[in-house]
Amino acid sequence: MSGALLALLLAWLVCYPLLLTVREALAAPGWSLKYFAEFLHRPDEWQALWASLWISLATVALAAAIGVPLAFLFERADFPGRRILGTLIALPVVLPPLVGVVAFLFLYGESGFFARAVQAVSGSKEPPWRLEGAPAILLVHAYSMYVYFYLFTRAGLARLDNAYLEAAAALGAGPARILARVTLPLLRPALAGAALLTFMTSLSSFSAPYLFGGTFRVMTTQIVFSRLNGDNEMAMVETTTLAALALAGLFLLQRSERKREVAGAIRGTPPARRRLARGGAVAAAGWLLAVFLLLPHLTLLLVSFVPPGTWTVEPLPPVLALTNWASVLSQPERLRPIVNSLWMAAAATALALALGFCAAWLAVRRRSAWRGPLETLVAIPWALPGTVFAVALAATFSRNAPWAGRFVLVGTAAILPIGYLVRNLPLTGRAAFAGLRQLDPSLDEAGASLGAGPWRRFRRVALPLLRPALVAGASLAFITALGDFVVSIVLYTFDTRPISIEILSSLHMQDTGAAAAYGVLLAALSAAAFLAWGRREQPL
Amino acid sequence: MTEKAAKSDNLQSPARQSFLVLDHLEKRFGDLLVTADLSLSVERSEIVALLGPSGSGKTTVLRLVAGFETPDSGRVLAEGEDVTRLPPERRRFGMVFQHYALFPHLDVGENVAFGLEARGMPRAEVERRVAETLAAVDLAGFERRRIGEISGGQQQRVALARALAPQPRVLLLDEPLSNLDPTLRERTRRELKRIIRRVGITTLFVTHEQDEAFDLGDRVAVLSAGRLEQVGRPEELYEEPATRFVATFVGRSSVLAATWEPARGGALLPAGAVWRAAGGDGFAPGAAVDLVVRPEGLKVSPGPEPGALAGEISGRRYAGREAFFDVALDGGTTVELLGETDAGKSGDRVFVVPDPDGPPPRVFPRAKE
Numbered sequence: 065m066s067g068a069l070l071a072l073l074l075a076w077l078v079c080y081p082l083l084l085t086v087r088e089a090l091a092a093p094g095w096s097l098k099y100f101a102e103f104l105h106r107p108d109e110w111q112a113l114w115a116s117l118w119i120s121l122a123t124v125a126l127a128a129a130i131g132v133p134l135a136f137l138f139e140r141a142d143f144p145g146r147r148i149l150g151t152l153i154a155l156p157v158v159l160p161p162l163v164g165v166v167a168f169l170f171l172y173g174e175s176g177f178f179a180r181a182v183q184a185v186s187g188s189k190e191p192p193w194r195l196e197g198a199p200a201i202l203l204v205h206a207y208s209m210y211v212y213f214y215l216f217t218r219a220g221l222a223r224l225d226n227a228y229l230e231a232a233a234a235l236g237a238g239p240a241r242i243l244a245r246v247t248l249p250l251l252r253p254a255l256a257g258a259a260l261l262t263f264m265t266s267l268s269s270f271s272a273p274y275l276f277g278g279t280f281r282v283m284t285t286q287i288v289f290s291r292l293n294g295d296n297e298m299a300m301v302e303t304t305t306l307a308a309l310a311l312a313g314l315f316l317l318q319r320s321e322r323k324r325e326v327a328g329a330i331r332g333t334p335p336a337r338r339r340l341a342r343g344g345a346v347a348a349a350g351w352l353l354a355v356f357l358l359l360p361h362l363t364l365l366l367v368s369f370v371p372p373g374t375w376t377v378e379p380l381p382p383v384l385a386l387t388n389w390a391s392v393l394s395q396p397e398r399l400r401p402i403v404n405s406l407w408m409a410a411a412a413t414a415l416a417l418a419l420g421f422c423a424a425w426l427a428v429r430r431r432s433a434w435r436g437p438l439e440t441l442v443a444i445p446w447a448l449p450g451t452v453f454a455v456a457l458a459a460t461f462s463r464n465a466p467w468a469g470r471f472v473l474v475g476t477a478a479i480l481p482i483g484y485l486v487r488n489l490p491l492t493g494r495a496a497f498a499g500l501r502q503l504d505p506s507l508d509e510a511g512a513s514l515g516a517g518p519w520r521r522f523r524r525v526a527l528p529l530l531r532p533a534l535v536a537g538a539s540l541a542f543i544t545a546l547g548d549f550v551v552s553i554v555l556y557t558f559d560t561r562p563i564s565i566e567i568l569s570s571l572h573m574q575d576t577g578a579a580a581a582y583g584v585l586l587a588a589l590s591a592a593a594f595l596a597w598g599r600r601e602q603p604l
Numbered sequence: 605m606t607e608k609a610a611k612s613d614n615l616q617s618p619a620r621q622s623f624l625v626l627d628h629l630e631k632r633f634g635d636l637l638v639t640a641d642l643s644l645s646v647e648r649s650e651i652v653a654l655l656g657p658s659g660s661g662k663t664t665v666l667r668l669v670a671g672f673e674t675p676d677s678g679r680v681l682a683e684g685e686d687v688t689r690l691p692p693e694r695r696r697f698g699m700v701f702q703h704y705a706l707f708p709h710l711d712v713g714e715n716v717a718f719g720l721e722a723r724g725m726p727r728a729e730v731e732r733r734v735a736e737t738l739a740a741v742d743l744a745g746f747e748r749r750r751i752g753e754i755s756g757g758q759q760q761r762v763a764l765a766r767a768l769a770p771q772p773r774v775l776l777l778d779e780p781l782s783n784l785d786p787t788l789r790e791r792t793r794r795e796l797k798r799i800i801r802r803v804g805i806t807t808l809f810v811t812h813e814q815d816e817a818f819d820l821g822d823r824v825a826v827l828s829a830g831r832l833e834q835v836g837r838p839e840e841l842y843e844e845p846a847t848r849f850v851a852t853f854v855g856r857s858s859v860l861a862a863t864w865e866p867a868r869g870g871a872l873l874p875a876g877a878v879w880r881a882a883g884g885d886g887f888a889p890g891a892a893v894d895l896v897v898r899p900e901g902l903k904v905s906p907g908p909e910p911g912a913l914a915g916e917i918s919g920r921r922y923a924g925r926e927a928f929f930d931v932a933l934d935g936g937t938t939v940e941l942l943g944e945t946d947a948g949k950s951g952d953r954v955f956v957v958p959d960p961d962g963p964p965p966r967v968f969p970r971a972k973e
Contacts, residue, residue, distance in 0.1 A: 509672050510705035512692035514719030515770055524718070528709045 067432030070422055074441040076469055077486055081456035082307065082448075084470075088459055089300035103301045112286040113305065119201060119273075119282060120266040120313075126206035127262050128255070131213025137346075138214075139221040142337040144347045150218075152354045157211040158594045159361070160547020162271040162564050163583045164208050166571070167360030169195065169275065170367050170580065172203070177363060177379075184379040200276035205266055207357070212265070213258040220254030221247075226335040260317045267310055268449030270550040283309070284451040288553065291455065303455045307448050314447050361587060367580035388577035392585070398578070400559075401566035402585065408477075408562060409545035412484035413492070417538050419485075420493035428500040429508075442493030445486050450550035457483050458554055479555050480562065484545035491544065495537025499530040535596070543590045623648040623806050624774055629668055629678035638664045639675070640830045646774075651800060651807040652835075653821030655814060657853065661830040662810045663702075663778055669808060670776050671695050682773060693722070698767030698805075699776040703783060704759050706751045712738070712762050713747030719770035737769040738762075741799060757788050764796070768803060775800065777809035781816060793819060814854055826850050848968035851896040858902075858939035860895040864888070864967060871895050871967060874935050877911045879958050881965040892970040899928060901962035902941035904948060905955040912955035915939075917948045931956055 091098045103109050138150045156164060170176050174191035182192040195203075228250065232242045248255075270284045277285055283306040290299040371387040392398050423442050427435035445453060461473035461482075473479040503526065511521035549564040556565050563586050570579035622645035631639040638661040646652045654662040667673045669680055671692035679688045687695050698719075706715050713734050720730045738744055741761040751759065760780065767775060780796060781789045797820050800807055811817050817824045818838040826833040826841065826849070834846040845851035852859065862871035862879070864887040870880040871893060881895055905912045918938065919930035927945045931954060932938045941956060948954050958965060 504703070504705060506701045506703065506705040507707060509670070509692065510699065510701060510707070510766075511718070511722075512672070513670055513695075513697060513699040513776075514722055514766065515693050515696070516718065516722040517691075517693050520722060525707060529707075 067426045067430070067434035067438065070419075070426060071434045071437045071441060074419065074423065074438070074489075077482070078441050078444050078489070080469060081453070081460040084460050085300050085307075085452075085456040086304050088297065089304045091297065099297045099301045103298065103305070108281065109286070109302070112281040112283050112302075113309070115198070115281065116267055116283040116306070116309065119198060119205070120263050122202055123205040123209060123266040124259050124262045126202060127209040128213050128259070130206060130210035131215075131258070132217050132255070134210070135214050135217035135221060137350075139218045140335070140337060141346065142339050143350065144344070145351065146347075149350045149354050153357055154211050154215055155591075156208045156357065157215070158543060158590055159208075159587050160543070160549070160564070160590060161208060161269065162547060162549040162567060163364070163587050164360065165204055165271045165275050166567060166579060166583050167364040168200075168204050168207070169571075170576070171360045171363040180377075180379045196276050196278045197280045201269075201272045201280075201282075204272040204276065205269060207360075209262045209265055212261045213255070216254040216258035216261075217251060220251045222334050224250055224334050229335055256317070260314070263313055263317065264310065264447070267306075267313065268451070268550070270449075270451055270553075274549075274553075284449055284550070287451050287455055291458075291554070296459075299455060300459065303452050307452045310448050310452070364580050364583050364587070367576055368584050370577050370580075372575055372577050388581040392578055392581045398566075401561050401563045401582070404560055405546055405562040405564075405586075406589075408481045408484060408560070409542050409548075412481045412488055412545045413538050413542045415481070415485050416488035416492040416541050417496075417534065420489055420491075420537070421496045421534065423493055424496035424500045428497060429505075439493075439497060442489050442497070444490075446490035446494075450487055450548070451554070453486050454483055454551040454554035457486070457551075474555065475557055477560050480552060480560055483551040483555050484548055487548070487551060488541035488545055491541040492534075492537040495533045495540075496530070499533030502533075503529055539593045539596055542593050546589055546593070547586055622646055623650075623683060624669070624808065625679075625681040626665070626669065627679040627681060629665070629675045629680070631664060631668060631673060631675050638830050639668065642678070642830075642832050644825055644832065644835060646806055646808060648806055649804045651809070651820055651822045653817035653824045654808065654810045654827060655817040655821075655824050655854075656812065656827035658812055659829075660827040662812075662827045664830075665827070666699075666776050666778055666808065666810050669774075670697055670699050695774075696770070696772050697774045697776055698770065698772035700760075700763045700767050700778065700780050702779045704763040706759060706763055706766070708751050710751070711747065712743070712749045712751065712754065715751070715762060716747075716766045716769050718766065723770060733769055737765045740768070740802075741765045742795070756784055757792050760784065760792060761795070764799065768799075768805070773806065775803075775805045775807040775809075777807065779810055779812070781811070781813075796820065826853065828853070843963060845896075845966065848894055848896060848971055851966055851968060856899050856940060857896050858899070858937075858941075859971075860897065860937055860939065860965075861970065862893050862895045862967075864891045864893045871965070873913065875913055875933075877913055879911060879965055881967045884967045887967065887969075893967045894970050895965045896968060897939070897958070897965040898963050899940045899942040901959055901965060902939060902956055903959040903962070904929070904931075904941065904943050905957045908955055909957065912957045914953065914955055917950050917952045917954055920948070920950055929954075 089099055090096065134153065138146060138153075172178055173195045174193065176195075179191050179193065183189075186192070224247065228246055229242055232246045237245065268284065269282075270288075273280070273282045273285045274288070281289070283302060287299050287302045287306065290296075290302060366381070366384075368388055369384040369386065370381040371383055371385045374383040375381040392402075420442055423438040426432040427438045432438065457479065458474055460470055461479060463470050464472045473482065507525055507529070508521055511525045516524065546562075547564060548562065549568075552562050552565050553568075556562065561569075563582050567579045567582045567586075570576070570582065624646040626642055626644040629639050629642045630637075642665060644652070654665055656662045664673060668675050671680075671687070671690060675688065679686055681687065682695065682697070707718065710718070713731075716734045716737055717730050720733055725733070734747060735744070738746055741764055743758060743761055743765065746754070746758070746762070751762070754762070760783070764780075781793055784792055793816060800820075809820065811820075821838070823835055823837055824841055825835040828849045834841060834850045836844075841850055841854045845854060851857060860873060862873050862881075864884055865872045865878065866884065866887075866889055868878050870878050870884070872878050873895070879895065884893075887893060908914070913933050913935075915931040915933035917929050918932040921928040922945060923942075925945070926942050927947070929941050929943055929948060930938055931941060933956065939956060
């Protein structure tokens with residue numbers, strides 16, 4: 065009974081807006097394919113669709129080219145500083161995409177540090193390059209998404225049983241052959257997982273195409289511009305198409321993997337790390353790489369100390385002061401986005417945690433008849449780009465029809481937390497499902513046989529053991545909501561604007577110092593939430 | 605007291621007499637009948653072993669008693685009280701789980717204290733009782749150890765201490781020794797027996813090891829495919845097995861196909877030999893039967909004699925004073941017999957006869973293939 069009710073609530077939050085979107089794309093009030101036909105006849109739509117696809121595929125290739133060799137280096141070789149470097153280069157994954165994009169702008173943009181340095185050397189008045197279009201997007205994508213390949217491959221390598229490699233060597237295979245015939249095939253599941261995650265993230269990516277795209281459009285930006293132009297029906301068609309593309313990508317990638325599951329690559333001891341002959345040189349190169357990867361964020365930090373209007377043509381900022389920080393942290397109007405982001409992210413995370421946990425509890429523990437639908441509903445938002453949900457929610461909750469489950473929430477303080485909540489469900493839900501599945505049911509039975517009632521067992525047995533998983537899910541959800549830009553740009557109002565929107569408007573008003581300060585703040589808050597998770601996760 | 609005595613006098617419902625009664629329990633998982641009309645009575649302070657192969661439903665029986673499963677029909681009674689509908693936490697039955705299910709986030713002392721705290725016992729009392737119970741399982745002073753730091757044998761004793769600390773009226777053990785390596789198993793078994801005896805608690809435990817069941821159990825209940833085959837002392841099960849399953853599952857035995865011919869003095873074997881056998885009453889003459897015979901119920905005959913079956917020794921396992929011989933009979937069946945160590949060697953032609961000093965072959969209905 066409670067399973068059915070929860071499934072209904074989740075369906076209302078997750079599926080209903082999507083169905084209404086499809087309905088509106090099919091030309092309300094009647095049914096017709098008119099807008100789809102129009103979509104098919106417009107070359108710019110085809111270009112955006114194609115751009116989304118090839119940018120995503122190119123991102124997968126680039127991210128793999130960077131992430132996989134890095135993973136081999138850090139997992140198989142030993143050199144001074146390996147551990148701390150290994151952690152540092154995973155950092156971009158926890159930083160909000162918008163912050164990374166803005167940081168790139170300040171560093172590699174046409175008026176960024178590099179361009180100014182080149183100008184200062186060459187004496188030219190014109191910026192040496194423009195950071196825009198597909199190359200700029202790919203650069204940012206590769207920079208932020210290699211981490212998936214890096215982390216997945218490292219995890220896969222760490223689990224790889226050395227016995228396989230020794231067996232291959234004993235059979236006379238050389239290192240190259242072992243890599244091609246043993247190591248890589250066994251890493252397939254990890255690589256496929258990383259490829260899927262990268263593809264989906266790239267397909268949903270909005271910040272980079274929005275800020276660097278210019279006239280180059282991908283589907284996510286195309287949708288938002290259609291809405292801005294008031295072409296609502298076309299936005300619905302585009303949203304439906306993007307959702308279909310995402311689901312098709314997910315389906316194809318998962319299906320191709322199911323056919324070739326590799327078993328047995330799990331237990332055993334991984335090979336010992338090789339002490340590199342020129343450890344010093346590798347370490348130096350590694351540190352250089354880390355600095356290079358962290359440079360955008362260091363730039364952001366530096367720019368946040370540049371008072372407005374003091375940096376014009378010099379290659380380096382002439383004045384550094386706390387002006388931006390003072391104004392961001394003291395003026396009520398500039399503090400408001402920070403407060404907004406914090407409370408909205410916290411509320412969305414708490415609700416997503418509660419819903420995800422209830423769904424997992426009913427499905428895993430109570431074996432509810434609705435367990436299949438519950439798990440699917442919780443996972444659906446993961447498969448669809450944030451833009452799709454933002455547009456769907458905007459369409460659903462801009463009309464008052466209580467009997468049809470629709471209320472006017474757009475323009476109120478409730479809509480953004482709801483948007484974040486929907487996007488957070490897979491994070492908290494997956495953590496809760498995984499945590500509960502790993503929890504040995506006999507622990508609960510042991511509690512019962514010792515005379516503890518259901519509530520006591522929950523509090524003393526289940527909760528303490530689930531805490532690491534729940535905290536992990538919640539911190540990821542909080543970080544995602546805090547840095548959200550995709551949903552916010554569709555649903556915000558002036559009063560509820562979050563930090564990301566304030567960064568954007570500061571950029572528009574040429575107030576780069578304030579934008580940088582907000583960016584640093586966002587990165588710092590995200591890192592703090594990430595660390596809170598890391599500290600709590602103590603081994604049992 | 606008088607009321608209890610009056611109840612136990614009522615022979616019509618023996619259910620009322622015993623400390624723990626399983627009364628016509630039945631449980632299905634979907635179409636699968638995992639417990640079929642099972643009745644069993646356990647006396648106060650008695651230890652009963654539920655013995656059966658894997659999949660026989662013995663763990664389900666234990667879980668029905670513990671309250672983790674609800675029977676489709678039938679009742680569980682403790683001290684005359686019907687606990688069938690009572691949730692596990694209100695039955696006051698202690699349980700030791702197969703993999704111990706020790707709470708990994710609590711230390712040894714907190715694990716043992718868990719059941720005492722659930723009953724709302726004052727702090728000082730809890731600490732006293734924890735120390736006492738840990739001492740009883742030879743783990744005095746282990747309170748602050750983490751679960752991951754102690755050995756498998758110690759974990760087993762912590763699990764026992766945790767179950768015993770709240771002074772339950774019944775102790776349930778699910779394969780309590782299966783998680784230990786063989787060298788540790790026998791020592792732990794002796795300790796387990798000593799502790800249970802000292803506490804004097806009514807105990808029901810599940811095992812698939814006959815040695816364990818015979819050593820720990822006052823009585824042993826043999827289960828097969830959800831059915832109770834026989835309950836009895838180890839000697840009874842071995843010497844007078846009630847069913848073909850018990851005869852072949854408990855102890856070593858060989859099976860010979862035969863025809864029941866009471867007029868010719870027993871069971872007629874294919875080679876024309878007739879063997880006297882026990883348990884033949886009730887079979888119609890000419891009925892197809894299985895003859896189950898223990899290794900010590902057979903011997904090697906010096907030469908061909910009436911009733912002897914010819915065969916060839918196909919294997920020999922030395923066992924100290926005697927040796928086990930596998931004899932491949934001419935009909936194709938292989939039997940196992942216990943004989944003098946010099947009774948033969950592999951490849952020897954021999955004759956096998958029943959040993960009049962050993963347990964007689966027993967007759968059972970022919971098993972369906």
